[in-house]
Amino acid sequence: MAHFSDFALHKTIQQAIHDMGFEEPSPIQEQCIPKILEGGDLIGQAQTGTGKTAAFGLPLIEKMTNRNVVQAIVLTPTRELAIQVSGELRKIAKYKRVHTLPIYGGQSIGHQIRALKQGVHVVIGTPGRVLDHLRRKTLKLDQVNMLVLDEADEMLDMGFQEDIESIIKETAAERQTLLFSATMPQEILRLSRKYMSNPETVTITRKEVTAPNIEQVYYKVFERSKLESLCRILDSEEIGLGIVFCRTKRGVDELTEALQERGYMASGLHGDLSQAQRDKVMQSFRDSTIELLIATDVAARGIDVGNVSHVVNYDIPQDPESYVHRIGRTGRAGRHGIAMTLVTPREMKQLRTIEKVSKTTLQSRTVPSFEEVMERQQSIWKEQLIALMEGEADVTPYADVIKQLQAEYPAEKIAVAALSLAFSSSVSSAEEEAYDFGDTGASKGMVRFFLNLGRTADIQPGELNKEIAELVGASTKAIGRIDVFENFTFLEVSQEIAPFVYEALRHSRLRGKRVNIEPAKPRTKRNK
Numbered sequence: 001m002a003h004f005s006d007f008a009l010h011k012t013i014q015q016a017i018h019d020m021g022f023e024e025p026s027p028i029q030e031q032c033i034p035k036i037l038e039g040g041d042l043i044g045q046a047q048t049g050t051g052k053t054a055a056f057g058l059p060l061i062e063k064m065t066n067r068n069v070v071q072a073i074v075l076t077p078t079r080e081l082a083i084q085v086s087g088e089l090r091k092i093a094k095y096k097r098v099h100t101l102p103i104y105g106g107q108s109i110g111h112q113i114r115a116l117k118q119g120v121h122v123v124i125g126t127p128g129r130v131l132d133h134l135r136r137k138t139l140k141l142d143q144v145n146m147l148v149l150d151e152a153d154e155m156l157d158m159g160f161q162e163d164i165e166s167i168i169k170e171t172a173a174e175r176q177t178l179l180f181s182a183t184m185p186q187e188i189l190r191l192s193r194k195y196m197s198n199p200e201t202v203t204i205t206r207k208e209v210t211a212p213n214i215e216q217v218y219y220k221v222f223e224r225s226k227l228e229s230l231c232r233i234l235d236s237e238e239i240g241l242g243i244v245f246c247r248t249k250r251g252v253d254e255l256t257e258a259l260q261e262r263g264y265m266a267s268g269l270h271g272d273l274s275q276a277q278r279d280k281v282m283q284s285f286r287d288s289t290i291e292l293l294i295a296t297d298v299a300a301r302g303i304d305v306g307n308v309s310h311v312v313n314y315d316i317p318q319d320p321e322s323y324v325h326r327i328g329r330t331g332r333a334g335r336h337g338i339a340m341t342l343v344t345p346r347e348m349k350q351l352r353t354i355e356k357v358s359k360t361t362l363q364s365r366t367v368p369s370f371e372e373v374m375e376r377q378q379s380i381w382k383e384q385l386i387a388l389m390e391g392e393a394d395v396t397p398y399a400d401v402i403k404q405l406q407a408e409y410p411a412e413k414i415a416v417a418a419l420s421l422a423f424s425s426s427v428s429s430a431e432e433e434a435y436d437f438g439d440t441g442a443s444k445g446m447v448r449f450f451l452n453l454g455r456t457a458d459i460q461p462g463e464l465n466k467e468i469a470e471l472v473g474a475s476t477k478a479i480g481r482i483d484v485f486e487n488f489t490f491l492e493v494s495q496e497i498a499p500f501v502y503e504a505l506r507h508s509r510l511r512g513k514r515v516n517i518e519p520a521k522p523r524t525k526r527n528k
């Protein structure tokens, strides 16, 4: 097993990795980082979500000097990715004086020009805007000795080939060129032959794995209400012992704290704990003092506890292998176990990959509503109270308080106060996902969307219906009328799945093209 400490990375960067909560390098990182540090050109191919950003980001930041010129440029297909990559590089450079700047269309160019003037070492940009700056001479790339083409397949899909070539020509000839992509179409290989010198190729392919024969389900959730969704799921399940997986150590700490605050008996387990601390956590898990163990993949690796009833993937696993590892913690020795995976709209593709590679199908489940959870909680409280009343509860410590209060307050009021004191921490909140698409001119119970792709992009109603149903794991019946025009499409879906469809499509591509989706405007009488 590789460690980040195996790499020739300065201690400031090791410290930053630690702060980011990464425990061990992902496969693409393990193979790419030493090669990039050595200096050669490299092509890295691995699926989305496998950590390609840090694979080039760590050696890139390592190589930056304090010379006040642009020394590296990263090209990304979209503004979101530019911001995201820039954010990750900034975290890596936390203890090193390296200035990074995302530049993309849509943001004021004046602002970017001022920021560039202040001295920037690494530029992360979309091809169009970078070219714009080059033409205005507000950005110089002649001192760039590292060029990264990130998500290269998407950049080519989006028609950036010529822009990319113009940009490459502006960089220093003796630069190091890195190319990362999830897929390797011919055009990418052509581009690499033209602009890279003897590139080494690192490809992370998947081993086929077999998922254990246990119940496997998934819940569609939204990033910003994931914690609330998890709590509702936990509250509606009969959990003996559960292991909840997070991607990073920091994620483990945050989730553990949030769950503890809400009254769950949870403890975190990750590589930063001392052996003694770990033993203590494991002991309380084994003897059921805690019911939820929040862990990273690495920490959970040697765990052998026989009676785990639930494995919850709070963060979807990065690859099918780790999925199989995780869920194998339950259903031991013929006991019943269930594995639950929380999936956000942009992670649906990852879920499908996991299903394909591990040859399983996960059943879709709906996150229980506030009312459902409430109903269940109330019946639990009632049972607990009845058990106490029927049993031999010791009233002595409370008798005086009750007597004194009864002199001034009605019994019902006292009971309410006592119950809220006892149970308030376990009341889940009613906060709902706030998606309001407004009036979209849809039929009743539906939401109508506008898509920027139509017949010219080869969109056909029947196929689109099936694709969307598959993308969001919904029945084709939940998708209503589809009107395809020359260059755009109107699409109706049921209100229940509308937010998820919206988020999922916003983050995907159809026929190789990026989808732009908006709630439709209500039809006016005139153009009806």
Ligand code: ADP
Pocket (backbone or CB within 6 Å): 021, 022, 023, 024, 025, 026, 029, 046, 047, 048, 049, 050, 051, 052, 053, 054, 247, 248
């Ligand atoms: P890709 O570019 O391959 O799609 P990203 O670089 O965006 O993937 O990484 C996906 C997520 O995984 C990010 O949230 C990132 O911070 C996280 N990540 C990357 N490397 C590691 C690691 N070694 N350990 C834990 N999390 C990681």
Ligand code: MG
Pocket (backbone or CB within 6 Å): 052, 053, 150, 151
């Ligand atoms: Mg990426």
